[in-house]
Amino acid sequence: MGNFDSLSIAMTTVSSSLSGAAQQGINVLALLRKCGIDPRLLNSPQARIPVRQFIKLCRYSSGRLNDEQYGLLEKPQRLGTYRAIAINVVHAKNLGDALNRYAEFSNLFENSFEFQLKAKARRAEFIIRRRPLMTVHNNFAVESALMIAHRFSSWLINERITLQGVYIDYPSPPFHEYNYLFYGAPVLNNQDYAAIEFDAGYLERPIVQNEVHLESYLQNAPAKLYLPLDESGQLSLQVRKILSDLPNSLSSNTALSDTSKALGISSDTLRRRLKREGTNFQTIRANIRRELAIHYLASSSETIENIAYKTGYTEPGAFIRAFKNWTGYTPLKFRKQLEY
Structure with a gap:
């Protein structure tokens, strides 16, 4: 975990990630203390804590709720859901096939988001739309879903995908982490849908990972989401x-x-x-x-x-x-x- 020593994350992100747990009646102050985080920092959104503490908090929160989306969506996303999706995806031929599988399999759960891969000319978008009449308790769920799609796609082809743009369908909050989460890619807010945009050429890249590598990747989740992502x-x-x-x-x-x-x-x-x-x-x-x-x-x-x-x-x-x-x-x- 030494790579985490110099990494930190804003308390506003920490607070957002806990909003679902709070609505489910979880004692979030006790959860913070269990992870070595001073609960008083919730009153200082610009304060920052080590990423390793945040990862510990994410694990405790998802474990208590049996929900990989921390209680932020309409229905719980039970532990093991991502693994089931990833096992299906890792057998794809190339990234385009993988992202189509990712979207199709995720959409079977009919939760708050609907996923879609859209490609035209030289541009590709992996799109996240909110399903009508379904709740998203905090926009952190949108950011997290976009980040997971980007990191997992990059891991599948063993190459960091350079994002040409990130679209979010809400105003940027204060003290946001977009520059860190998306490696300085331009972020446009108040869009019709959320998406990551990248060169369509990536869709032809072959999948170089397999189920053996996947087990190691999942064991380190969500740690790999918050580490600087370079060629693997x-x-x-x-x-x-x-x-x-x-x-x-x-x-x-x-x-x-x-x-x-x-x-x-x-x-x-x-x-x-x-x-x-x-x-x-x-x-x-x-x-x-x-x-x-x-x-x-x-x-x-x-x-x-x-x-x-x-x-x-x-x-x-x-x-x-x-x-x-x-x-x-x-x-x-x-x-x-x-x-x-």
Whole structure:
């Protein structure tokens, strides 16, 4: 659990997650104390607690309620529901097939949400709509469902899926965690439905996990939802960190050899070990470029030229072509979309 030491979460999120338990008559103050959380912090929504305490709270809460959605939906989602869905999904051929299975199987339970995968041109959306006349006690359930879909999909293909947008169907609350939960992806509120949007090319990625890997994944839930999500392998994570720390690594022709030296191994060994983790050096570097580009376009007023330079391109034309290949849009059109 050492990876959790530097991670924290706002008390407003903690409070939201407990609203269903409170309505079910659970003594949430006692639950907080059992997890080592001072109940008085509920009066300070901007306060933060270690993520490891929040994960412990989630486990206790779902266990007391026998509900994997913490009492937040119309009906309890009994313990084991996610496992049943995941076992069905992990046998899919590719991510598109997996997400269709995820939606179809989840919809059989006819609870507060209806799920749908929608793809057109270069964009795909995994959509969550509220069922009419069914209660959602707190919007934390929406955020959680979107986050689970994103994390699980990324795990299935062993590659972090870069989100082009996150849509929520309610106003953003104060002290929200969207930047953390969705890795800086642009979040649009008050939409007609909730969704995560990403490059439709991901739908063709093969599923590389199996039932054996799934048991380990589920044993660590919900911990894996709140850990920083990189390519799943340990070496992949190290490569991402080195590339983020090395000056000019996104544009340098010697980035591979520089990274290998930093790890104390040869370039051939690095390539071979990354292949065993289901990825390669070029993919990791491209993912970092794409994530940075979307982040800068969504959260800054930087010029296209400056963003091109910051993401490792020596001239804007190459950056514009790459961005359009990633998203189906030019950087300018993508930025204008976020203004509406």
